[in-house]
Amino acid sequence: MSLNYKKILNEIAKNNKDFHPISEEEKSLLQKCLYEMACDLDERCRKYGLKLFLVGGSLLGAIRHGGFIPWDDDMDMALSREDYIKFQEIFEKEFSDKYELRCPNTKYPNGNRFMQIYKKNTVLRTLGEGNPLQPQSIYIDIFPYDYVPINRIWRNAKGIRANVLMLIASCVMDYKYPDKLLQEYLKRDKDGKKFLFYRNIIGRIFCFRKPEVWFEKVDRVITSTRITDLVTSATGRKHYFGEIYEKRVFFPLSTIKFNEHIFYVPNNCDEYLKGLYGENYMIPPKENNKESHFISEISIG
Template sequence: MGLNLNYKDILNELARNDKNVRQMTDEEHESLKDCLYEMSVDIEKRCRKNGIKLFLVGGSLLGAVRHGGFIPWDDDMDFGMKRSDYEKMKKVFDKEFSDAYELRCPNSDSPNGNRFMQIFKKGTVLRTIGDENPLQPSAAYVDIFPYDYVPENKIMRKIRGIKSNIEMFIASCVMDEKYMSKKTRKYYAQSKDGKLFFRIRRFVGNFFSFRSPVKWFNTVDNTIHYRRKTSLVTSATGRKHYFGEIYSTDTFFPLTEIKFKEHLFYAPGNYKRYLEGLYGNDYMVVPDKMHRECHFITELKL
């Protein structure tokens, strides 16, 4: 069997045998989804009020298309924003959102510890296995990914993409080296994959720790922010990184609307093309249980 260096897969596999963590109960799972849905509707309405278009992407869009809401075993909300709206969101957040939410985002006034924007709901607690980032609140949150233009020139595109992917890897390694707990380090030591994963990341984190994680994440954001309008866009901080999520601009814009539960959210104009690119042509087929994500928690208060 080949090595698995996906940190979520490693942690989840080890967590299955840890008595101090557990999978959410069905009741907790539904409560979390209710909380995230209410957050998303509220945030989306506030965005519209300020002329910002927040659109469904990733598993949330797939859930809307395939299930009419959440993927049954999923419990997060993924959104995108074109870069101009993403920057506007940072400017209006304190005035329009801070009564109920906290913002974490690169190149903002918040003490950010991630490569993309996250909005956390005040008064909630959500702690998961490996959740040790002190720069991010341990609370229910939604993810918002910036969608940036991509250079038309293939050489420029390759240089920018490779640079952004390397910087993202460095930033996450420096974050791990600075903040990873002894408990999580022991987790990784329990498996062959985990040991290799930890050694590689610790070496890189040590080597590049002359700058803080915050500064590295800001650098990533600066690299992916291409200021010329082109016929291509990407979600460089998404699940497939820079090269894996390049689409023609007309795949997304102009946006359309799609129903998620009872609320109409914005969605990519050609969301079928987007979902095929992200999940394959059989994205409407429900995967078997072996290929569904598990979510382990240590604390939940909503």
């Protein structure tokens, strides 16, 4: 079944008067806020020796555009698992004046499989992100990077378990907190109905535990303190198996200029980005393939 989640959300938004395409002015304000957040988080992390680094679209933007991808409106960052844990430990002391933390296996409420940092006194309401466990605020995603077992059997067992638990967690989340607009749209399409039907079955079967408990299980499964020559971002866009790289691709970290700030980045950005986006990652997509984003409200505070 080929269902593009973001395309579905955009189609819903086009036909809903509560949402509108993000304007250039709104996008500029959002990018400015995200950039200021990233710089601030990076500077505070450095005080404790924590190395926050760019990944995903944010790294691609730095390489290809020297900053944000012009049509992008989010920020992707990461920490090694060791730094990821330390960040949680110092959050209350160092970051809670301006930010809220959502992360599995912490005292904070959580409805996602990885860490998200929300800026207080801001508002961002977008379609498909009405999770009641998460603030409706401007945020930055921070992904943990974990070591991967060298033994193929153990690696496959761990990866399959992680992916299954992520599926269960997301299905239980959708079952407990359904997005009515999304469900109504999916019901119009044959593949959409099947997609919704199977996810509802999984959600109903496993709803004996709260979704946040399932997300905590995901986090515990992927956490690995045993150092190997392989790493992965198990909670990233390609999940456990899709983002396995040799450790040397990431560590030791390098640096790059993003706008006017120097951020940490993977050691071999080219190899990482080819794995994530393909050989032609430096060629921008055609106009009709660029993502369009719809929002109902934004406020920087």
